[in-house]
Amino acid sequence: MSDLPRRRFLAGLAAAGLLFSSRGARALGDLSKFRFLRLRFPDLPDPRPSALRRLAWELERRTSLVTTPDPIELPLANSELFRYPLCVLSGDRGFAMPSEADTIRLRRYLTFGGCMLVDSAEGRAGGGFDESVRKLLARALPGDLPKPVPDDHVLWKSFYILHGVPGRVLASPILEGIERDRRLAVIYAQNDLCGAMARDGFGRWEHDVVPGGDEQRERTFRFAVNAVMYALCLDYKTEQAHIDFILRTRRARP
């Protein structure tokens, strides 16, 4: 492919959706829509209650997803847990370990296809929340310690092309994860992703993003979009057709 100016590329992408008159919020019931699940722990309040709703809105705006805007919050023991294959565990403090039955339930959730996005809002790496998360993961997935997600992982290109994990702060340059069946069952960021995405009822950002400001906030949204797209599409973007196209278009540019 020769030089592909932005306008032409966008027109090309529109080939995937030109005449999209109505994506609409139609679906065969709520279960067909994407909805965030936040895991509820008794001593772990949601530090960024507006973030996931904002992210759901951004997903609708930026992608073809149809979402239910309000996240649902459920404890591990709830029978509805397995209706939502992507859960978010966020917090800014240490928390008590769940019961053995709930831990097993979390293990089944992650083993049978669920994905957990862990977001530390502590603003630092290695705090109480981090300690509790590692303890919980060690109990739920014994033998599978979180490992850094490599730079060539599909997560970095599942929708946007990204490098590095952003957030409200840059507490840790490393994104960690645990793989099950050749997929990330756990994605663990310590940079307060939700903090960068939280927005109050008046449309104001709730927290400053440092050190990168709005650009870093945008990158945080993109990362969150990538994480959701990865949870939904897995390694779709590693299929050869995508790699060939991306390499081709990059080569065509000076």
Add this chain to the structure above:
Amino acid sequence: MNRIGLIADWRLTFGTQLGRSTLVLLAGAAALTVTISALSLWRERRRGRTLAILTLRLLAVAACLLVCVQPRLEFGQVSVVPNTVAVLVDASRSMTVAPPDRGPTRSERVTGLLASAEPTFAAWESSGHKIEVYGFGEGLTPASRTSLPAPKAEATRIGEALSELRTRLAGRDLGAVVLVSDGIDTGRIGRGPLDADTRKTLEALAAPVHTVFVGEEELRDLSVAAVLADDFAFVRTPVKLEAVLHHSGLGGRMVEVSLLRDGRLIDAKAVVLRKDAPQVGVVFEFTPDHPGNHVFEIKTPVLSGEAIDSNNSQAFTLKVIRDRVRVLHVCGRPSWNERFLRSMLRLDPNVDLVSFFILRTDTDDMTMGPDEMSLIPFPYKEIFDEQLRSFDLLIFDNFNFKPYWVEPYLPGVRTYIEGGGALAMVGGDLSFASGDYGDSALHDVLPVELGGIPRDGAGSFSTDTFRPRLTAEGRTHPVTSLSLDEKINESRWAALPQLTGINRVAGLRPGARALLVHPSQKSSDGKPAPVLATADVGKGRTLALLTDTAWNWGFQAAGAGDDGRAFQRFWEGAIRWLVRDPALTHLRIDLDKVEYHRGQVVSLRVRSLRADYSPAASVEVTLELRPAEAAETANPLRALEVATSSEGEAQVELGGLDPGAYRLVGRAVLDGRPTEEQTTFVIRPEGHELDDVVARESVLREIAKASGGEFHDGALGDPRVRPPRKVRVGSLRTVEVWSNPLLLLLAVGLLVAEWTLRRRTGHA
């Protein structure tokens, strides 16, 4: 043993009883006596006297020796035993070759040759030889000079024929063998040199083998002599087929060599026939795009003046199998249903998965530059035009075709399905009627009718929660068989989590089958609304899953304590059924081989299986045999009705089929469901007999030379025949020469005369 006439005869024998060593001593003593006599005459100057004394001594000693060995003459009669002259005439199909001027064939020339050699045969017979004529090809066949076998043999086995001749004539004298042939040996000799077994046979025959060559000065022929190909190939894996062409008298010509599959041309190559290369290889490379037993044929045109036209093509079978099922998963929007289906497919080693998901539409934020995103334009042309046939299965997962310029390609998708492809459509708000399929080219290949169903609104889909119900058909269908046991299967389905929402349909398409239905909702036709339906469309199959929450059967079920494998098992069964996995066939036709020679009986076993794959007894199976390239509607060459035994099997034999490629279709009704199975096979017109029909005199020359025979070209000539053996049949009179007194007197007289002469001449 036949004898002709008695002939008077005599012979000299010796009656001595002395042993061999004694005779040797006597001979030595005699020689010594003569030597001493000669030495004593050394100084004698008169040669005449010396000669006389030595002669007398020699004669005397000889007379004494005769007395010792007791010679006698036997007078009697001998009988002449007639030996056999075997005439072996080539009766193979290569003898039907005619010269370019369409003159007599080789076989016809042999007939003339033998007729003109009649005087020679008559002379041989009068000389005590018995003439036996055989035709040979695959074996030896007795014949006569006036009734030669027709040239129909599929092989020319000269070495083997000579061995068989030796066995046949064991214990009989062989005067000579006359071998009349074109020298095209397809047995152990081939193009020569002679093998060890044939050399031993020639030695054991102990008679000259005279060879008579029947060939042409000029011959025009082009043949597909051999095809080098494996017995099986993999779908979408390039296969090489190599044809070996033999040509003669056609140097400098260019011909087109064609490769056909099931009667359809799939490739052609131009080949130049060089004068200096009578053999030329042509390599075809192609990629099979769908599995099955296929009949391939490599053929050349029949050129003017060709010696024979039945060797210008070769058919063969190639079994194309899947190494992996190639699945195209097209999804209109990321969803959990898509995710769990992809999660399963990408881990299945038997699946080669290609996916295209619509991640962004034109109503989404379009402000990002291409460098910032990893999205690619939807490659609709590549998928639905160029690559479509490379897929075994298309999955339209909540995919609406209209926004993506796919509509012009839907007739091609329909053709692909009818030609043996498969389509699974998964429900959602972008699918079925909501995806505008009711007005598309696919509307009547789907298992469900969409006519009258609105695109939007409550009439297009429901959002209720329900647990689908297995239909009678669904209880045993491979797509819905979570367990082979019908009751366990039913209880498993009943225990699975509920689904949410279905796409509404007008009903089932004629011939389609509902496997799961809604427990309460009805279609427009008043029947239970289908949730899962299947249909056979031409050679292909389609499946409609009218919900996008089937993933509940896996993930949600696992949350409820289930093993979480129902979703995976459902899709595994669905894919195997959609792509017609042979293991799911309930009617099977197994041939004992896929290629036969002319005259061989095609033996096949028909097996009928119930839904749980146990033998289905007493099933009526209709078998129809057609040429492989014939349309399915063509009148069958043969139609048979067989019933399977209590073991669910029936044995069938098909004989008397002409050379060619055939397709055998079996049909039966199993558990109330029409079932069809088909297979192909080839009957070869000839082995290698006509691969290269240029006559070869070198083999015949070598046989003649190795056996002490003569090589003749085109005529019998007057070859040497071993004379008949004579056998003494009795003794009439015996004369004892040694017992005559005169002999004794002669010996004494000679000794006395020699002694007297010696003394008188002053010798000792």
